[in-house]
Amino acid sequence: MASMDADTAALLREAVGKHADRTGDGRAVRSRRNTLPGYAPETLAAMAEQGWLALALPEDAGGLGLGVSAAGILAEGLAGCFGADPFHSLFLAGRVLTHVGAAAELLAGLATGETLPALAWQENPQGARLNPPATRYSAGRVTGQKAWIVGAAGATHFIVSASGPDGLVLVLVEAGASGSQLSQAFRPDGSPMGRLVLDGVPGEVLACGEVAESALRAALDETSVLVAAELMGHIDRMMAMVIEHMKTRRQFGRPIGAFQALQHRAADMFVHQRLARAVLEAGLTRFDSLSDRVARGMQSARLRARLNDTAQLVMRESIQLFGAMGITDENDLSLHVKRCLSLIGWLGSSVELRGYYMDLAGPARQAADGRI
Amino acid sequence: MTDPEPDWNAMPEEDFRRMLRDFIEAECPPELRYYPHRFPPEVSMPWYQALHRRNFIAPGWPVEYGGMGLRPERHLIFIEEMEAAGTPWLHDSGVRNLGPAIIAWGTEAQKAHYLPRMHSGEHIWCQGYSEPSAGSDLASLQCDGRIEGDRIVINGQKIWTTSAHVASHIFALIRTGRTGPKQEGISFVLIDMSLPGITVRPIENLSGHPDFCEVFFDNVVVSTDCILGEPNKGWAVARSLLGFERIWAGSPKRALKVLLALRRLMEERGLLASDYWRDRLAQAIFDTQDAQDMYSGFADLVRTDGKVGVEISALKIWSTATFQRLSELLLEVAGSDAVLLGDGASDLLTPYYESRAPTIFAGTNEVHRNILARSVLGLPKSD
Numbered sequence: 001m002a003s004m005d006a007d008t009a010a011l012l013r014e015a016v017g018k019h020a021d022r023t024g025d026g027r028a029v030r031s032r033r034n035t036l037p038g039y040a041p042e043t044l045a046a047m048a049e050q051g052w053l054a055l056a057l058p059e060d061a062g063g064l065g066l067g068v069s070a071a072g073i074l075a076e077g078l079a080g081c082f083g084a085d086p087f088h089s090l091f092l093a094g095r096v097l098t099h100v101g102a103a104a105e106l107l108a109g110l111a112t113g114e115t116l117p118a119l120a121w122q123e124n125p126q127g128a129r130l131n132p133p134a135t136r137y138s139a140g141r142v143t144g145q146k147a148w149i150v151g152a153a154g155a156t157h158f159i160v161s162a163s164g165p166d167g168l169v170l171v172l173v174e175a176g177a178s179g180s181q182l183s184q185a186f187r188p189d190g191s192p193m194g195r196l197v198l199d200g201v202p203g204e205v206l207a208c209g210e211v212a213e214s215a216l217r218a219a220l221d222e223t224s225v226l227v228a229a230e231l232m233g234h235i236d237r238m239m240a241m242v243i244e245h246m247k248t249r250r251q252f253g254r255p256i257g258a259f260q261a262l263q264h265r266a267a268d269m270f271v272h273q274r275l276a277r278a279v280l281e282a283g284l285t286r287f288d289s290l291s292d293r294v295a296r297g298m299q300s301a302r303l304r305a306r307l308n309d310t311a312q313l314v315m316r317e318s319i320q321l322f323g324a325m326g327i328t329d330e331n332d333l334s335l336h337v338k339r340c341l342s343l344i345g346w347l348g349s350s351v352e353l354r355g356y357y358m359d360l361a362g363p364a365r366q367a368a369d370g371r372i
Numbered sequence: 373m374t375d376p377e378p379d380w381n382a383m384p385e386e387d388f389r390r391m392l393r394d395f396i397e398a399e400c401p402p403e404l405r406y407y408p409h410r411f412p413p414e415v416s417m418p419w420y421q422a423l424h425r426r427n428f429i430a431p432g433w434p435v436e437y438g439g440m441g442l443r444p445e446r447h448l449i450f451i452e453e454m455e456a457a458g459t460p461w462l463h464d465s466g467v468r469n470l471g472p473a474i475i476a477w478g479t480e481a482q483k484a485h486y487l488p489r490m491h492s493g494e495h496i497w498c499q500g501y502s503e504p505s506a507g508s509d510l511a512s513l514q515c516d517g518r519i520e521g522d523r524i525v526i527n528g529q530k531i532w533t534t535s536a537h538v539a540s541h542i543f544a545l546i547r548t549g550r551t552g553p554k555q556e557g558i559s560f561v562l563i564d565m566s567l568p569g570i571t572v573r574p575i576e577n578l579s580g581h582p583d584f585c586e587v588f589f590d591n592v593v594v595s596t597d598c599i600l601g602e603p604n605k606g607w608a609v610a611r612s613l614l615g616f617e618r619i620w621a622g623s624p625k626r627a628l629k630v631l632l633a634l635r636r637l638m639e640e641r642g643l644l645a646s647d648y649w650r651d652r653l654a655q656a657i658f659d660t661q662d663a664q665d666m667y668s669g670f671a672d673l674v675r676t677d678g679k680v681g682v683e684i685s686a687l688k689i690w691s692t693a694t695f696q697r698l699s700e701l702l703l704e705v706a707g708s709d710a711v712l713l714g715d716g717a718s719d720l721l722t723p724y725y726e727s728r729a730p731t732i733f734a735g736t737n738e739v740h741r742n743i744l745a746r747s748v749l750g751l752p753k754s755d
Contacts, residue, residue, distance in 0.1 A: 243749050258752040263745035267689075270744050274686040278666035302658050354654035355647070361657075 004070045004288075012073045015050055020080025026332045029082045033190025037154035039085045047087060048113030056222075057094055061107035067288035068222050072229035072280070079233025082335040083342075085191055086116070088230070089151025092223040093117035096159055099215030100170060100207035117172075118155035120146035120196050121216060128352035129359065130217060137162035137169045141200045150346065152194020153184060160196075160203065161216060168212045171203035187342035189335070214293060221300035224347040225287060228307035231343060232280050234336040235307075235314045239273055241333055242266070242318040245325075262321065269317050276310040279303055297360045301353040308350045311340045377427065377435065381443050388446070392453040395426060406458035408722035409581055413496055413538050416460045420493045429491055430467040437475060437483075438491050444671030448664065451625045456632070463535045466490035466497030468620060470543050473560075473613040477601040486562065500530040500544030500563075500587055501610070507532075508739045510545075511554045511607065515589065517546035517561065519596065519603065524548065524561065526569075526592040532733075536585035537574045540565055549604045560606030562598045569593075579725035614734065619671060619680060621734035622687035624663035630698040630723045631660050637705050649705070656701060659694045666690065682747040685740035692730040692737060699723035 023043065032038060047053050056071050057063025064070075071091055078084035094110050096119055109115025121127075123134055123146060135144025142162050149158070158173045158180075173180065179201040184192040207215055246257030246266060256262055283303035290296045315337050319326035322333060348356065380388065399422035404411065413420075423429040431450045433439025442450060467490050474486055489495040506513040515528030526546055536542065542563050549557025565572070569592040574582035601609040634656055643649035666687050674680055703710040706720045713721065731737045745751045 243751070246751060255752050257745075258754045260742070260745075260754045263749075263751050263754060264738070264741045266749055266751065267741035267744040270749060271686040271689050274683055275662055275666050275690055278669040279662045282665035282669060302661060305658055306662050351651060354651050354658070357657075358650045358654050 004066055008066070008070065009073055012070060013077060016074050016077030017080070019046060019050070020077055024081045026082065026335055029335055030190075030329075034186050034192075035190075036184065036192055037086070038191040039083075043081075044086060044113050047090075048111070051111075052087065053090055053094070053113055054111035056091060056098070057107050057111055058098055061098075061104045062111050063098075063107065068225050069284040069288050071226055072284045075226045075229040076233040079230050079237060079336070079339075082332075083189060083191065083339045084226075084230050086151050086154075088223055088226055089118055090116065091226055092219055093119045093151070093159055095219035095222050096170065096215055097206070099218050100211060102172075102206055106172075115157065116151065116155050117157040117159055118149055118151040118194070119219070120149045120152070120158045120194075121161040121220075122146060122148045126352060128348040128356045130213070130220075132163050132168065133161050135160065135162040135198065137164040137171055137203070137205075140202055142171050142173060142198045142203045143200055145195070145197050147193075147195040148346070149194035149196060150191075152182060152196065153192045155194075158196060159206065160198065161212070164205075164208055167209045168216070169208040170206040170212045170216065172206050173198065173201050173203040177201050189338040189342040191342060217297065218293065220347055221297050222287075224300050224304045224353075225283065227343050227347055228280060228304045229284070231307040231311045231340060232276060234340050235273055235276060235311055238314050238318045238333060238336050239269060241336075242269075242321050245322055249323075256321075265317060265321065269314055272310045272313050276306055279306045294360050298357050301348070301357040301360075304348060305350040305353040305357075308344050308353075311344060315340055377440075380440050381446050385449065388449060389453055392450065393457065395428070396453070396457045396459060399423075399426075400457065400459050404460045407460055408719055408726070409579070410461045410463065410535070410583070413463050413493075416462055417493060419460060420462050420464075424492050429464070429493075430471055433467070433471055433475065437471075437487055444668050444674075447671070448625075448668065451623070452628065455625060455629050463496045463498075463538055465499055465535065465539075466495060466541075469499060469613055470497050470562075473609055474600065476612060477560075477609050481597070482562070482600065495541050496535070496539045497541050497543060498533050498536045498539035498585075500533050500536075500542045502532045503529060504531050508736050511558070513545055513547060513558065515544065515546050517548040517559060519548055522596050524559075524594050524596060524598075526561070526563070526589040526594065528589050530587040530589075532575075532584050533587050534584045534733075536565075536572050536587050537582060542587065543600070545606055545610055555607045557604050558606040558610070559603050560600040560609040561594060562600055563592065563594055567592050567594065577725070578728060579722065619667075619674060619684065619687075621730060622663075622667060622670070622684065622691045624660055624667055624691050624694070626723075626727065626730070627660045627663060627691060627695040627698050630695065630702055630727075631656055633723065634698060634702050634705060637702065641705070643705065652701060656698050659697065663687070663691045663694055682743055685735075685743045685748075688734065689737045689740050692727070695723075695727040695730060699727040 032040065051064060052074055054063045055066050059065040075084050075087060078087060090110065097107055097117065106115060110117065133144065135142060135146065142160055144162060146160060155175050157175055160171045160173050162169050162171055179199045181197040183195045185195065186192055243266065246262060247255055249256050280303060283299055287296065287299055290299060318333055319337065322331065325331050326333060328334065400419050404416060404419055420429065427438050428440065430438060431440040431442045431447055435441040471487060471490060474482055486495065490497060501510060503513050503515055515526065515530060517524045517526045530544060542565055544561050544563055546559050546561045547557055548559040551557065569590040571588040573586045575584055575586065577583045596603065635653060638644050638649055638653055644653065670684055670687050702720060702723055710720055
């Protein structure tokens with residue numbers, strides 16, 4: 001993947017900022033809760049039109065060939081719309097397809113938003129370790145169950161991971177194919193997550209064995225970084241809201257932000273916000289140039305765990321500092337809180353990520369020697 | 373110097389590390405390694421002078437002054453290699469703190485006089501800031517300096533002065549003016565400690581070592597040439613140096629050292645077969661490596677902007693708190709060994725003791741929280 005120059009980064013930041021100003025409407029977000037597909041059709045169209053869906057696709061398939069660092073800028077900015085959907089799920093599917101070298105027309109459709117693939121990989125709530133799936137593939141057909149599928153609503157295809165005769169297989173299945181059954185559950189922010197039951201559904205093999213495994217692992221690691229970037233966007237916005245509140249809300253005859261006990265809580269929030277920012281910036285800068293798959297996994301896990309934990313802390317403290325206003329749905333703080341709750345457990349909770357990191361670090365790696 | 377030095381920043385990382393390892397192997401006597409306290413200067417001086425001869429004593433200084441001109445990431449690697457090989461702590465407040473300030477504020481004469489002597493270890497410096505009534509509220513300091521023509525007569529006291537009992541020189545904040553706000557009227561003075569009228573009394577710290585001291589000044593006379601920067605404008609010099617000091621205070625190197633000990637101990641005891649201890653170690657690794665990311669980011673800012681912004685307080689708070697957490701985790705891992713006094717390198721309590729001071733010096737972490745609340749977050753003045 002090409003590394004991104006400063007001009008491209010600035011352009012992306014500006015574009016996503018404008019998009020968020022235009023579409024970051026709390027009322028509209030609330031009205032779409034618990035509906036399908038959970039995002040406005042205009043949002044998808046805008047993402048396709050601005051080239052965001054093609055961002056990380058290979059250039060020979062009509063993509064821009066940019067990396068996670070570029071996509072991270074968008075994901076962070078999309079927090080201004082209270083959520084990045086359907087950006088993450090299409091990025092995830094697109095990366096899997098890129099890594100397996102999928103057919104150009106499939107990728108071209110993804111770039112324009114006409115083809116909407118969703119990755120169906122997870123079978124277990126503790127998904128960070130990629131154990132062999134219980135879903136089976138044999139003689140051209142897939143049988144099994146997948147859940148926690150983001151982007152399942154409105155998907156045109158599913159990329160299903162399954163155990164085949166020679167290890168892991170990634171299979172492309174058409175949405176609505178006979179023998180498949182899709183149902184939906186909703187996340188705290190009201191966005192849907194799909195559950196897919198497959199009973200002898202015909203599918204086309206995209207990759208198998210080592211290629212499939214490393215493609216899946218790489219795409220999950222990359223998308224986890226994207227989720228971390230979106231969390232950063234929410235952290236910054238929650239912080240800005242709560243600091244503003246501390247300056248304007250008066251009790252005991254003065255702004256509550258004048259009380260040192262509260263100032264020190266806010267200062268500690270800032271310490272974590274600043275730490276998360278540093279970890280994200282450093283991680284995004286180096287991520288695309290890490291060629292070693294193990295190093296990328298370790299970087300992704302560490303970065304994501306920091307952002308998960310910081311988001312939890314900032315959510316908790318923001319609600320507390322807002323007082324009763326912090327526990328109302330009406331306060332737009334709630335939109336960030338619920339979105340973070342929808343993201344934090346997806347693609348690895350912090351404790352799982354630490355386990356994944358230690359697996360990768362292994363005895364051969366000097367995990368504690370300060371190098372990554 | 374004969375051969376021109378290579379560009380240390382451009383050298384491949386592995387070559388750079390190997391070069392340092394070879395150097396340490398050749399020059400640092402084994403009996404000086406892995407000692408958890410500071411040796412008296414005469415004991416560690418052979419190593420100090422080896423670093424001086426090779427121009428490795430001031431890795432952050434520009435090359436023209438005998439530094440290595442290392443960029444932050446390289447500097448961290450330098451520190452890592454020194455730590456990994458257990459090289460001894462030095463009395464190096466001069467090259468570490470004062471040197472950059474003299475390079476920034478000093479006259480040509482001051483640079484020519486002081487820089488080579490601190491580089492060679494002929495001068496050992498300590499920092500005289502705190503006073504009995506001026507700790508966190510440093511600017512209220514009272515140690516008196518009466519300017520009489522081209523000399524200053526100093527009377528008063530400093531306290532918590534690290535290494536004063538072994539130092540040859542002290543850089544001190546002295547009150548030379550008593551009108552205007554308390555930050556004005558302070559001069560930054562470079563003082564030879566062999567002058568008549570200076571008395572040093574060591575103070576034993578928690579770990580039983582005389583690490584810091586009281587310093588008394590009784591009619592001590594120095595030349596006004598010893599003022600760094602303008603007379604009465606020493607606060608600005610001190611602040612710029614506090615910037616360097618905060619970068620230093622926020623360095624994750626101390627936490628990194630405990631992390632290495634933690635991992636070693638967990639491996640020795642076979643604890644890493646347990647998910648629980650693996651998770652605790654992973655948390656410690658993340659907290660430390662994340663601190664490194666933040667440190668490198670700030671160090672880069674210093675390189676590009678030449679100054680440390682107020683946000684640096686966040687780094688100081690995080691790194692010092694991480695150091696404490698890790699030192700406490702080490703005691704948990706040690707189990708009953710934690711309640712035995714060891715000696716030398718096996719002393720598990722040392723990191724515990726050593727990690728108490730950093731949340732207090734270079735501005736207590738509470739003062740840094742005040743700074744963040746007011747100067748970064750813009751919260752209203754508290755009263």
